[in-house]
Amino acid sequence: MPKKGNVYINENWCKGCEICATFCPKKILGLRGDGKMEVMDPENCIACNQCVLRCPDYAIKVEVIDNNE
Amino acid sequence: MELEKYFRIEKLPHIWCPGCGHGSVMMSIVKGIDKAGWDPTKVVVVSGIGCSSRAPGYMNFNTLHTVHGRPIAFATGIKLANPELKVIVITGDGDGAAIGGNHLIHACRRNIGINVVLFNNQIYGMTSGQYSPMTPQGSMATTSPYGNIEPPFDLCELTRSAGANFVARGTVYHLPKLDNYMEKAFAREGFSYVEAISQCPTYYGRRNKLRSPLEMLEWQKKNAVDIKKAQDMDPEELKGKIVTGIFAEKDEEEYTSKYDQLISSVQGGKK
Amino acid sequence: MQGNEACVEGALDAGVTFYAGYPITPSSEIAEDFAAKLPRVGGKFIQMEDEIASMAAVVGASLAGEKAVTATSGPGFSLKQEIIGFAGMIEAPCVVMNVQRAGPSTGLPTSPAQGDVMQARWGTHGDHPALVLCPSSVADAYLLSFQAVNWAERFRTPVILLLDETIGHLRERVILPRKDEMVIANRKQPQGSPESFQPYDILDEDLIPPLPPYGSGFRFHTTGLYHDETGFPSNRPEVTHRLLERLHQKIDKYKETLFLYETYGLRQANQLIISYGASARSAKAAWRIAREKGLLVGLLILKTIWPFPEEIVTQVGHDKNNIVVAEMNRGQLIGEVERVMDKRIPVRGAQRADGVLITPEQILAKLEGVN
Numbered sequence: 001m002p003k004k005g006n007v008y009i010n011e012n013w014c015k016g017c018e019i020c021a022t023f024c025p026k027k028i029l030g031l032r033g034d035g036k037m038e039v040m041d042p043e044n045c046i047a048c049n050q051c052v053l054r055c056p057d058y059a060i061k062v063e064v065i066d067n068n069e
Numbered sequence: 070m071e072l073e074k075y076f077r078i079e080k081l082p083h084i085w086c087p088g089c090g091h092g093s094v095m096m097s098i099v100k101g102i103d104k105a106g107w108d109p110t111k112v113v114v115v116s117g118i119g120c121s122s123r124a125p126g127y128m129n130f131n132t133l134h135t136v137h138g139r140p141i142a143f144a145t146g147i148k149l150a151n152p153e154l155k156v157i158v159i160t161g162d163g164d165g166a167a168i169g170g171n172h173l174i175h176a177c178r179r180n181i182g183i184n185v186v187l188f189n190n191q192i193y194g195m196t197s198g199q200y201s202p203m204t205p206q207g208s209m210a211t212t213s214p215y216g217n218i219e220p221p222f223d224l225c226e227l228t229r230s231a232g233a234n235f236v237a238r239g240t241v242y243h244l245p246k247l248d249n250y251m252e253k254a255f256a257r258e259g260f261s262y263v264e265a266i267s268q269c270p271t272y273y274g275r276r277n278k279l280r281s282p283l284e285m286l287e288w289q290k291k292n293a294v295d296i297k298k299a300q301d302m303d304p305e306e307l308k309g310k311i312v313t314g315i316f317a318e319k320d321e322e323e324y325t326s327k328y329d330q331l332i333s334s335v336q337g338g339k340k
Numbered sequence: 341m342q343g344n345e346a347c348v349e350g351a352l353d354a355g356v357t358f359y360a361g362y363p364i365t366p367s368s369e370i371a372e373d374f375a376a377k378l379p380r381v382g383g384k385f386i387q388m389e390d391e392i393a394s395m396a397a398v399v400g401a402s403l404a405g406e407k408a409v410t411a412t413s414g415p416g417f418s419l420k421q422e423i424i425g426f427a428g429m430i431e432a433p434c435v436v437m438n439v440q441r442a443g444p445s446t447g448l449p450t451s452p453a454q455g456d457v458m459q460a461r462w463g464t465h466g467d468h469p470a471l472v473l474c475p476s477s478v479a480d481a482y483l484l485s486f487q488a489v490n491w492a493e494r495f496r497t498p499v500i501l502l503l504d505e506t507i508g509h510l511r512e513r514v515i516l517p518r519k520d521e522m523v524i525a526n527r528k529q530p531q532g533s534p535e536s537f538q539p540y541d542i543l544d545e546d547l548i549p550p551l552p553p554y555g556s557g558f559r560f561h562t563t564g565l566y567h568d569e570t571g572f573p574s575n576r577p578e579v580t581h582r583l584l585e586r587l588h589q590k591i592d593k594y595k596e597t598l599f600l601y602e603t604y605g606l607r608q609a610n611q612l613i614i615s616y617g618a619s620a621r622s623a624k625a626a627w628r629i630a631r632e633k634g635l636l637v638g639l640l641i642l643k644t645i646w647p648f649p650e651e652i653v654t655q656v657g658h659d660k661n662n663i664v665v666a667e668m669n670r671g672q673l674i675g676e677v678e679r680v681m682d683k684r685i686p687v688r689g690a691q692r693a694d695g696v697l698i699t700p701e702q703i704l705a706k707l708e709g710v711n
């Protein structure tokens with residue numbers, strides 16, 4: 001089974017620079033009208049952690065979904 | 070790695086602009102400290118003045134935000150006073166290459182156990198975009214409105230020849246490699262210099278046709294050349310490129326350990 | 341013993357364990373002596389790449405828990421100024437010895453002068469306090485050096501020991517006080533736990549916060565920006581005001597105990613000579629000659645020049661009808677005396693700024709009734 005993840009964005013820390021969106025291989029992140037990032041397509045997260053690694057504001061957390069559940 | 074372990078969470082979000090690379094470099098340093106397994110109470114992080122030098126305020130160690138250009142000199146006093154301490158210096162291309170250049174050279178020459186990390190955004194961020202000694206030739210800055218005519222400094226070459234035990238250059242684009250340089254730098258005794266090419270979208274990017282942080286990261290990707298590959302390229306080809314990789318890895322004896330030996334021999338002689 | 345050497349002895353006896361400096365005449369003997377003696381007591385000496393770096397290293401070592409000193413002369417003293425201000429702002433104990441030579445610029449490297457009196461007060465930018473001591477003998481050099489280290493630790497502030505070439509190179513026989521008679525001051529340490537520690541929380545009446553050394557488990561932030569009790573930057577006017585006021589008050593509050601001076605022949609005197617440093621030696625000779633001539637002259641030698649001992653000068657000078665201020669510059673401390681006397685009493689300057697020690701005759705010439 002491919003890995004899956006839940007993406008959490010800390011809106012207090014996010015500055016909407018869009019770096020995460022660019023590095024996300026599944027392109028599931030996007031900029032919202034209020035200048036914060038949002039997870040547009042949560043189903044498609046593969047828990048690769050690229051957004052976590054790339055966010056210069058440490059505003060993203062990814063929780064790996066346990067497939068055995 | 071738990072953020073809470075090494076960051077002063079209540080101080081975040083940091084003051085840096087959206088898309089500024091400094092946050093990524095700060096994280097890379099913290100990961101390096103985590104890998105090194107240092108006791109946070111024994112770590113001192115010293116910085117000068119600049120956007121980059123604001124980093125220590127967010128880092129939960131002994132932190133010292135000094136004056137412009139002199140953090141390495143403060144760090145020298147700290148390390149010599151108590152060699153048990155792990156001393157990291159955070160500096161910028163203005164702080165470390167212009168006003169603080171001489172201290173950098175002499176710290177390399179002494180090979181004192183300080184780990185310098187230079188956030189190279191190729192511009193003076195804090196003072197709103199003047200050119201620095203590491204601004205590429207031809208770049209626009211508020212003080213080079215017709216394009217910078219000065220060649221940039223290659224501090225990796227400089228620190229290597231000045232005697233640093235470890236020298237490397239990475240970029241925010243190639244983050245995992247940068248993390249690796251931090252790890253190696255912190256593991257080695259003696260002086261280390263790690264340069265991180267960072268991006269300042271606000272004052273460098275906008276003026277230099279790199280309209281977003283992403284374009285700046287693209288620029289890093291396009292222009293970075295691995296040091297091994299660079300060896301086969303001629304100077305013309307290398308113009309405007311950023312050579313990345315490890316420039317020096319040596320095991321020369323560290324300064325404070327020599328000083329401790331001096332103390333023992335002087336005291337031994339007296340008896 | 342030589343004056344410069346006495347400075348080193350005084351500092352070592354006060355517990356100094358760290359020196360960073362850059363060579364400059366006429367202060368170099370201080371560096372040389374520290375270089376020889378510090379390793380013997382397990383201390384550290386380093387010759388830095390310049391005076392700015394030396395000052396920075398001293399502040400760094402101080403934060404790491406050492407008692408730290410640097411020494412220099414005019415050109416180097418100018419370079420140190422920014423970081424002297426930083427040390428004051430973050431409250432890092434340290435001592436700066438300036439063996440004055442004639443300036444401006446490279447001036448006369450081997451000649452005495454007292455041209456840095458105002459620089460010692462106002463050299464670094466901003467509205468800071470200053471604590472400056474001036475020895476006028478080799479014994480003074482020892483005692484004031486010891487005192488400077490003690491006060492730096494006790495008040496958490498940079499202290500400037502302002503010598504001049506004459507005193508620095510003077511050789512005199514001195515009888516040092518017994519070590520067990522000298523009381524050493526150490527910086528205050530925190531009482532509570534690292535978790536609850538706030539580096540600039542003022543808990544004591546003396547307005548001075550404790551300073552734990554790096555590595556002791558107390559982790560905190562230090563910055564030259566205006567900061568609140570947590571040590572983190574703040575630009576709130578009330579925080580700014582409170583910090584600057586406290587930096588002044590912590591010294592002002594103990595001002596009276598900081599005024600070191602000597603007086604001679606004050607009883608019945610109707611004229612007064614005020615002097616300090618090497619000039620005070622000529623002033624003392626002048627005073628003796630005047631006394632022999634039957635003139636009623638008193639002498640006040642100041643050891644502490646900043647904070648300016650206003651109260652002492654007023655008390656000693658208020659009933660005189662002529663005050664002569666002898667110094668080796670074009671008139672620096674005299675301005676303070678004039679301010680205090682507020683035109684009630686004539687104040688005259690006996691001044692010399694050509695690299696030659698001021699003579700007793702020059703001072704005598706400013707007294708009334710000498711002929």
Ligand SMILES: Cc1ncc(C[n+]2csc(CCOP(=O)(O)OP(=O)(O)O)c2C)c(N)n1
Pocket residue numbers: 118119120121122136137160161162163164165188190192193194195196201
């Ligand atoms: C002695 C002194 N000179 C000048 C300044 C003004 N100043 C503050 S930061 C800075 C340049 C910072 O550039 P850099 O080191 O590249 O850091 P960045 O802000 O780009 O991260 C300057 C010139 C100062 N604070 N002190």
Ligand code: SF4
Pocket residue numbers: 084085086088089090091120121190194195268269270271272
């Ligand atoms: S000005 Fe530049 S360097 Fe400073 S925070 Fe903004 S983007 Fe970063």
